[in-house]
Structure formats: structure tokens, C-alpha cells
Amino acid sequence: MRKPEGMFDRDFEWGELVRFAENRSDRATLGVVSGRRRQGKTFLLDALTRASGGFMFTATETTEADALSQFGASLARYLGEPVPLRFTSWDEAISRLLRLPTDRPVMAVIDEFPFLAQASPSLPSVIQRALDPGSQHSNSPVRLLLCGSAVTFMGRLLSGTAPLRGRAGLELIVPTLDYRLARAFWGIEDERTAVQVNAVVGGTPAYRREFAQDDAPEGPDDFDDWVVRTVLNPARPLFREGRYLLAEEPGVRDTGPLHAVLAAIATGSTARGAIATRIGKKATDLAHPLAVLEDAGLVRHEPDAFKRNRSFYRIAEPIIAYYHAVMRPVWGELERPGRAGQVWRRMQGTFRSQVLGPHFESLAREWARLHASAEELGGLPNRVAAGIVSDPKAGTTHEIDVVVHGTAADGSDALLAIGEVKWNEEMDCGHLRRLTRLRDLLVSQGRASEGSRLICFGGAGFSDELRRIADTDPMVELVDPARLYV
Template sequence: MRIQRPTDMFDRTWEWAQLTRFVSDDEPGASLGVVSGRRRQGKTFLLEAMCEATGGFYYSATEAVPRQEALRQLGDAVGRHTGAPGRVHFAHWEEALDALLSLGTDRPVPVVIDEFPYLVHGAPELPSLIQRALSPRRRERIESRARILLCGSSISFMGNLLMGSAPLRGRASLELIVPTFDYRAAREFWGLDDLRLAALVYLIVGGTPAYKSEFLRGAAPARLEDFDDWVTEHVLSPASPLFREVRALLAEDPTLTNTGLYHTVLAAVAEGNCTRGSIASRIERKATDISHHLTVLADAGLLTVEPDAFRQNRSAYRITEPLVRFYHSVMRPVYAQLEQVRPGRTERLWEAAQPRFRSAVAGPVFEYMCRTWAHTMAADETLGGMAMRVLSGVVHDSAARTGHEVDLVSMDADGNVLAIGEAKWGDTIGLAHLERMEKVATLLRAQGRAPNVITLFSGTGFMPALREAARKSGGRIQLVDLERLYHGD
């Protein structure tokens, strides 16, 4: 069955196809799917659109309501959906689940329970009850073709539903994670033709669609010259929803119970402290004291843990959401001053924050964009093979007793180094940068890990001498500017 994709839906073609395949499955027997992803990514939009297109049932749970109130709200939603002449009343969750299964008696139909973690908070036994309701030989399941979709924004909670010894492990036939837009999709979504402007906007708000469509109601800088005004008016202004968004992100996640300490950990990472030891030292704690907090932030999707490409047993923590990095690097140090709105103050604070923005926000996020390009957008011929992993790392120089940081290391499925690279957002790259990478390549060659290609990325441009060297290299030196980053491979 082909389900018409909404005309007002941007991108999400793959996600819509997966939902369509799950929902239109005509095989007998109810089935279960789980949809998750960080907040503001459009999960609700996707699911509501699917229900509208198919005549499905959609219910969004309410936070912190007692068990009986949740059952009453669900009964009212079922009554409205079925057009019941009287009030639908559920005495317990077992009865409610069977009623949801009965919605799919005649045909395959999506049955969506959004904000599922809210319901489980008031009824911890609910996953087990769903497991029982979907028992393979149970008559109510066999006679139903309800396609039940559980949705939530707590990534750790939703992921744990299907892990280990959880009751629903092995019961779901769909596990869909709705990601943020990558930087190319984000540029199209924001409608920005100027590539530097598109990159600057991405450096701050990333690829979260709701920041444009809901929070800013489409407000975007029209020209590069408008960018600073856009930042002060729509990001740094206390009247903008983005101003308090990062605080809300942490407050809304039920797994983050002590938000003050979690903010402190994120601030330490934003400052450039990427290892567990350096983070602990920055906040004056023992590394063992923050182990749990780092794990929770990673499970919540706010931090990612990436192994070093060259050193075993060493990992780097990075902030996944650009706005979180921007908040802790630029906004949090002057938050009280930003709240005191006075003519010209915000503009001066933004101007004073430019060094922090370039080093703590633009640099790391641009490096992430470059690693994304190498991993998913660069041609195999560009890197000398198919990149299965793209990491960063530190190459040890025993003779000089120092380490050389490498922004980008592309590796194939066997762990062989295909390419190494350096990314600079604000620098015009020249021969000195190439010489540094050549030195790193020589060190790797001595270790039997010589790269095929050296890649140099710049948000500003390249010096003529470097362009000439790249032209003569036969493809061994690859230069990637914004044009190639957004449109090339």
C-alpha cells in the first residue's frame, strides 16, 4: 500500500518509507514499533502525518498525571477516534491495551502512543503488560492488525525498552531513530544560498528542524551581513525561545536528575576538555565521581564518545548538539548580563565573545562537518577507498617527545588508514599546514599505517601555492572548501 507523503514535509523520505512499510504490512497479527530521537526533530510531525494519511489513532501522553487520569485521557482519545456514543472508560491498563488492539480488527492501522515514558513513569509495569498483550498465541493479538508505535524523546529510556532483559526485547519489528538534519539538509531547510552563511547558522543551531519552524517561525538571516543581527535578536535575546532552550533540554529529560552538575560537565567539554580525566580535573572532581554523569549524558544523546584513531583505551567526549556547545561557550559565561536587556549591550557581548565562538564553537563543529563529509559524502576515489570510520586522533612523535593532533582520520573496514586531514574554519590554509600533515604521514608510514591521501578543509580558502601543489599531486592532496563540502564529493 502506498501512503502519500505530506507535501509540507521536508526531507525525512527514508523515515517515511520505513513507517509506511511497517504500517501497511498486511500480515495478520498486531506488531510493535519504537520511534525515538532527541527532542525537536519532528517525530510527532511524522507520526501525526502518518495517522492523518491512514486514519490511524494518535495519542500523546501528559507528563506527571496519575494512573487513573492517564487511563481517562486515553479513553477519551479512543472515544473520539471511534465515534463512540458514550464515554469510553478503562478500569486498568490491560483493558486499555486490548481496546487499542481492537482498533486494527478490520485493517492494518497505526496506533501511536507518543511520549510513552510519561505513561511508564506512572505505570512502571506497562512494558510488561504490552509484552503480555502481544503474546504470539494470544487471540486478541492474532485477530488484530494494529501497528502499535511507541514514541519518546528520552533516547536512553526508549533504547532500553528493547535491550538486555527488558520485557519488550525481541517484540519490536521496527526501531526507528529520527536524527537531526546533516549540514547539507539543514542548508536546504533554512533556504540559505550563501554557503558561508549556511555554515554559520549550522554552527549555532545545527540541524534541529523545530528551531526554524517552531521556535523562530522561519526567521533566518537573508544575507551574510545580517548574521550578527540575527544572532543577537533570535539567539541571544531573552525574548527568544532559543535563549533558554539548552536549559529546557536538560530539564525535560527524566534521566538527568541533577541538571546543575550535568551543565558543569557539558561546560567543561565545551571548553575543550575531552577526556574523562581532564573533565574531572576541570570541575575539581575525581574521574570516578563523574563516570555516571558522562554515561547518562551520552545515553541522552548530548555527548558522544569517540575512540582515538591511533591510541587504544583513549576516547574523546564531544558535544553532539551545536546549540548546547554555543550555550556553554558563548551564552552561559555572560548569561546574567544577557538577561539585563539594555541598548547595545547584547551586541557588545556578542562582539566580545568572538574569540570564544571561533575556538570553542566554530572550530569543533566545522571539524565535525568535515568528518561527516568524509564519512558519508566523499567518493571512494577521493579518499583512496571506502571510509567505514572517520575519527580524530593523536599521533605520537617519540623523537620530538610530542603528539600531533589529527582532525580527521578515514579508515576502511580493516582499520587501515585511508586519509588524514586538517580542518580550519577561519584560516586560509597554505603550505605550512600541508607540511605538518606530511610530517604526520611520515610518522604513520614508519608505523606501517601510511595514508593514501591528505585532505585539507577550510571555511575561508587556500593559498595559491597550496592549490598548485594539490594540482600536481595526482589526487594525493585533496582540498575541500565550502563549495565542495556542500555540493561535491
């Protein structure tokens, strides 16, 4: 099956789905597809079922009886039956699904599966029984795919002692587009503009197609106007997206404490203690809300580069960080038509310091982890993080934006590089001297060597003197937005 025309990227995902669909086993097989909303999962699976002549049912949030009625009607249409099929239980429905009349592998997709399981908690066990080797339905060429956007639920579907643990032959997560693919998808030529757009909407495909209606910035001079006419426009879906993403998670009832935690992280409180102080709670009270946000894929937990029992929390979805830092504090004004331009001019400093700067740091770490070569880093990276290093003699601590640990040329573990990130100021020799002092401090502590690289990530470029040094010193690397995308 060839990937449909117009499907951007997703080569890996399409290839795995086709491989699952065309498996020649004469036994029924199970696959699970998950990922956050708006990533194109339904588009992928719809294209797959159309190409293979399979069956696809998209569930809705309803009762068990109504879901069975909808499922029976959908299956009858697929089979060409004149009247809807009537099922009194999911045992009957799944049994009939696995008896599709076919002499070849055929796809059967249940999309938004968490809605069905929420109304019928025993459904995973029903599917397990139907797929058991001793079941009368196991000798069927049906390829059953369960798909859902409830990341927490789908993640537990195959874990631990869950009924379907060990039953799936495919466990595919459809991710957001990384920053390089996102730039290509949005069709943005200027790299600085691409970073700014990515800091607002990330790599979610639907945000361009459906939510922005293919409205992308035409260049650097159009970015501010684009923000006003799309993200800050009360008539556009992006305006409320930062609020709705959390509410769409099944099982999340009280979103107030979760939004408070997100707001704290978005405005710079990234350590557990700092978050607790910001929202007026004890650090021990944050275990549940942070776990919910991590399970939902909205927050990342990143260990410190130098101290494993110290960590940082980062918001994983840029539109949520943008909403909490820029939009939430002035929400009342933004809801009034015609005020977006004025509000945006006032909030641009907040955007640069609390959203764009931290996002550029995350892109710098992603570049070091996934795109930088061994020659650029002095070895192969295996861990990239931010870190705090202490200077006991001076009684001070220093933050390092990018710390690259990895394997040196001789095969030993090593600190390959440290980096400093600045978005809106030209980097000069002062920044390089700071990195040199930090490397000297790490060398004195036995954590680095004189061969550890020094990397300056500059969103606004570099001074001529710093460029001359980098041209002659192989230990110094300069990375600007253009190099991030090469």
C-alpha cells in the same frame, strides 16, 4: 499513502512507517519510534494516522488514573462514542485498543509513551502480554506504535531483558538533519553562513519553524544580526533551549553536575581526565554523568584514531555547545534587554575558537565518512576520527584533526588520509608541510604509506601556491565550505 505536502525530506522515515502501517499480517504488531525532541516525530505520526484513518493518543506527565481517563476520552472520540470510555487498568485499556473494529490494518499510536510508563512501570509488560501469540488479542490487525523523546528510556525499551525485547517489527530513530539537509531546510545559499548557522542550531527542524519563526540569515552580512535577534534574544525560545534540553530528560533530577561536564567539554576539555580536572572531580567520578549524557544523545564518545584506550568526548547537540561556551559565562548580561549586541561582539572570538572551529572539524570528519568518494580518499573509509600521534624521538605529540582509515584498492586495511582543519585562517604551504611531516612520522611507525592522502580543510580558503600544488599533486586535496556541500 503519499508523503504529505510540506514535509521536508524524511523520505526514509515515511517509507518505513508506511510499510509498517500497511503490513498485511492478521496479527497485532508493535513498532517503536524514538529520537530527540523537536525532530518532527509527532508531525510524522500525526500525518501517518490521518492518512491511514488511525488513532493517536499523546500522553502527558500525570498520574496513572488521570492518564487512563485521558486515554479513554481520546479513544471514545475516535470511535464516535457519546461518552468517554472508563478503564480501571492498563490491561483493560490496551485490550480495548487491540479490539478496534476493523477488517484492515489500522494504526494506533501512543505518543510520549515514557510519560505513561513513568506513572505505570508495568505498562510495557501489559503490552507484552497483550501481544503474546497465545493472547486473545494477538489476532488483530492493529499496528501499535509507541513513540517517545526520552532517548535513554526508549533505547532500553527493546534491549536486554526488557519485556518488549523481540516483540517489535519496527525500531525507527528519527535523527536530526545532517549538515547538508540542514542547509537546504534553512534555505541558506552561502556555504560559510550555512556552517556558522549549523554550528549554533545544528539540524533540529523545530529551531527554524517554531523557535526562530522562519527567521534565517539573508547572507553573510546578516549572520551576526540573526544571532542577536534570535538566539541571544530573551524573548525567543532559542535563548533558553540550551538549558532546557537536559532538564527535559525523564529521570534526570540533579542537572548541576551534568551541566558542569557539558561546560568543560564545550570549552575544550574533551578527555576524561581533563574534564575531571576542570570540574574538580576524580576521573572515576565521571562514569555516571558521562553515561547519562551519552544515553540522552547529548554527548558522543569517540575513540582516538591511533590508540583505542584513549578517547574524546564531544557535545552532540550544537545549541548546547553554543550555550555553554558563549551564553552561560555572560548569562546575567544577556538577560538584560538590549545588551545582546554588545555581548555578542565581545564573545565572537570565543564562538570562533570554542564552537565554530571544533564544529567545522566535526563537519570535516562527517564529510570524509559519508560524502567523500573513494577517488578523493584513495579508498573506501570505514573509520574516521581525530587522533594524537607521538614522536618518541622528539618527545612531542601531535594532534591530527581528521584521520581516515579504510580499505585500499588492493583490499587491505590502510590509513587512507590525514587532514588538518582551519576555519578562520587561509591555509598555505606551511599547513601542507605539517601534514607531510606527520605522514612521514606515521610511515616510519608503520601506520601509513606514502600513498596516504593529505587533505586541507579551509574555511577561509587557500593560498595560490597551495592551490597550484593541489592541481598537480593527486595526493593533496583541498576542501572548502563549498566542497563540503557538493
